[in-house]
Amino acid sequence: DTEVTQTPKxxxxxxxxxxxxxxxxxMGHRAMYWYKQKAKKPPELMxxxxxxxxxxxxxxxxxxxxxxxxxxxxxLHLHALQPEDSALYLCASxxxxxxxxxxxxxxxxxxxxxxxx
Amino acid sequence: xxxxxxxxSMESNEEEPVHLPCNHSTISGTDYIHWYRQLxxxxxxxxxxxxTSNVNNRMASLAIAEDRKSSTLILHRATLRxxxxxxxxxxxxxxxxxxxxxxxxxxxxx
Numbered sequence: 001d002t003e004v005t006q007t008p009k010x011x012x013x014x015x016x017x018x019x020x021x022x023x024x025x026x027m028g029h030r031a032m033y034w035y036k037q038k039a040k041k042p043p044e045l046m047x048x049x050x051x052x053x054x055x056x057x058x059x060x061x062x063x064x065x066x067x068x069x070x071x072x073x074x075x076l077h078l079h080a081l082q083p084e085d086s087a088l089y090l091c092a093s094x095x096x097x098x099x100x101x102x103x104x105x106x107x108x109x110x111x112x113x114x115x116x117x
Numbered sequence: 118x119x120x121x122x123x124x125x126s127m128e129s130n131e132e133e134p135v136h137l138p139c140n141h142s143t144i145s146g147t148d149y150i151h152w153y154r155q156l157x158x159x160x161x162x163x164x165x166x167x168x169t170s171n172v173n174n175r176m177a178s179l180a181i182a183e184d185r186k187s188s189t190l191i192l193h194r195a196t197l198r199x200x201x202x203x204x205x206x207x208x209x210x211x212x213x214x215x216x217x218x219x220x221x222x223x224x225x226x227x
Contacts, residue, residue, distance in 0.1 A: 106161075
């Protein structure tokens with residue numbers, strides 16, 4: 001299995017809703033990432049997990065709450081979002097123990113397209 | 118994070134080679150040069166990476182300047198399926214940050 005699977009593919013939510021995005025991989029990768037991509041812009045890094053621990057938070061607002069319950073699964077919990085949070089949310093995974101570490105390659109999912117009304 | 122500079126867009130005819138340039142004058146010794154591409158309505162896809170030597174794989178070739186301040190992604194025979202945004206990224210892996218620049222939108226025509 002060489003894929004990163006993201007669900008749901010599309011999500012529409014109101015500003016008072018609580019929802020979650022899910023990401024799963026079975027490649028044995030121990031680093032997992034969340035990116036946000038607005039239309040016609042490059043992906044922007046949000047969070048990085050390494051060995052199920054949060055290693056990077058790119059100053060993301062607390063209405064986005066990541067969770068890595070095990071080495072195969074990454075969630076992004078959403079609460080009290082704003083319309084400007086509408087975007088494509090991309091999950092990725094990579095090895096972390098390949099040396100030198102710059103040679104690690106990310107595998108991306110197809111993304112979850114979020115619309116906040 | 119070290120920055121990369123790429124042309125906003127390029128055009129190519131199908132079946133012809135394409136050379137996509139990238140400047141990275143502030144590259145550090147531990148930075149690998151990675152290329153990813155993003156097809157319409159898909160997540161980014163790994164293309165190739167290298168450190169100092171030129172690299173070839175089934176998708177493309179990567180030519181790295183001797184001073185490592187620039188590189189070129191080479192698609193040997195462009196097809197319509199190669200139309201995508203191509204991102205040149207410097208990645209040291211030490212902080213696990215893979216930061217995208219603005220990329221080059223490649224258009225392939227018949």
